[in-house]
Amino acid sequence: KAGVTQTPRYLIKTRGQQVTLSCSPISGHRSVSWYQQTPGQGLQFLFEYFSETQRNKGNFPGRFSGRQFSNSRSEMNVSTLELGDSALYLCASSSLTPNTGELFFGEGSRLTVL
Amino acid sequence: GENVEQHPSTLSVQEGDSAVIKCTYSDSASNYFPWYKQELGKGPQLIIDIRSNVGEKKDQRIAVTLNKTAKHFSLHITETQPEDSAVYFCAVGAGSYQLTFGKGTKLSVIP
Numbered sequence: 483k484a485g486v487t488q489t490p491r492y493l494i495k496t497r498g499q500q501v502t503l504s505c506s507p508i509s510g511h512r513s514v515s516w517y518q519q520t521p522g523q524g525l526q527f528l529f530e531y532f533s534e535t536q537r538n539k540g541n542f543p544g545r546f547s548g549r550q551f552s553n554s555r556s557e558m559n560v561s562t563l564e565l566g567d568s569a570l571y572l573c574a575s576s577s578l579t580p581n582t583g584e585l586f587f588g589e590g591s592r593l594t595v596l
Numbered sequence: 597g598e599n600v601e602q603h604p605s606t607l608s609v610q611e612g613d614s615a616v617i618k619c620t621y622s623d624s625a626s627n628y629f630p631w632y633k634q635e636l637g638k639g640p641q642l643i644i645d646i647r648s649n650v651g652e653k654k655d656q657r658i659a660v661t662l663n664k665t666a667k668h669f670s671l672h673i674t675e676t677q678p679e680d681s682a683v684y685f686c687a688v689g690a691g692s693y694q695l696t697f698g699k700g701t702k703l704s705v706i707p
Contacts, residue, residue: 486639513693515693515694517697524685524697524698524699524700525640525685525687525697526697527694527695527696530692530693530694537692537693538692538693538694540694541597572639572640574639574693576693584630584642584645585630585640585642585693585695586642587632587639587640587641588639589637589638589639590639
């Protein structure tokens with residue numbers, strides 16, 4: 483079974499630009515979550531989608547947005563990039579059964595903002 | 597919101613020794629306590645988890661203990677091996693897929 487696939491793996495942007503990151507969950511998984519990982523703040527929850535609906539959102543500004551498609555694939559977008567947005571963005575998928583809890587993470591998209 | 601403290605931030609042990617990492621949390625409604633291992637250049641991988649109705653869980657060399665009264669839980673790795681070297685994260689959940697993570701422990705196993 484293929485794991486969670488994130489693209490692109492690495493990207494460099496400049497301040498003020500926007501970026502879109504993509505995530506393909508494990509086949510059959512309908513929940514997709516996004517986390518930001520930085521050396522200073524660690525892993526922080528961005529948002530979670532289930533059946534194309536955002537169920538939870540973390541404490542991030544409105545510049546961070548996401549969506550999920552009918553095939554469960556998800557994208558997240560960051561607009562008006564700031565230097566502090568440099569981070570590893572991790573996508574995780576979970577199975578249909580609620581509250582089983584296990585998150586399967588992808589290898590992440592490493593964003594560098596110059 | 598939930599607050600998770602993880603200690604120590606770095607841990608060095610000799611191969612074959614045991615390693616213990618501890619986490620405390622603040623929200624008494626939390627009911628799911630997973631541990632993740634992250635190797636360089638990879639995403640976190642679940643290694644063991646425990647739920648609030650269980651006090652201890654073992655999986656070969658790895659065990660997790662939970663004390664809900666004191667709001668803390670621990671990861672125990674016995675007979676450590678060089679391949680156990682990685683960053684370990686504890687996390688806490690409360691009925692959703694939104695987890696709050698600790699800041700991580702860098703474990704180094706010295707051959």
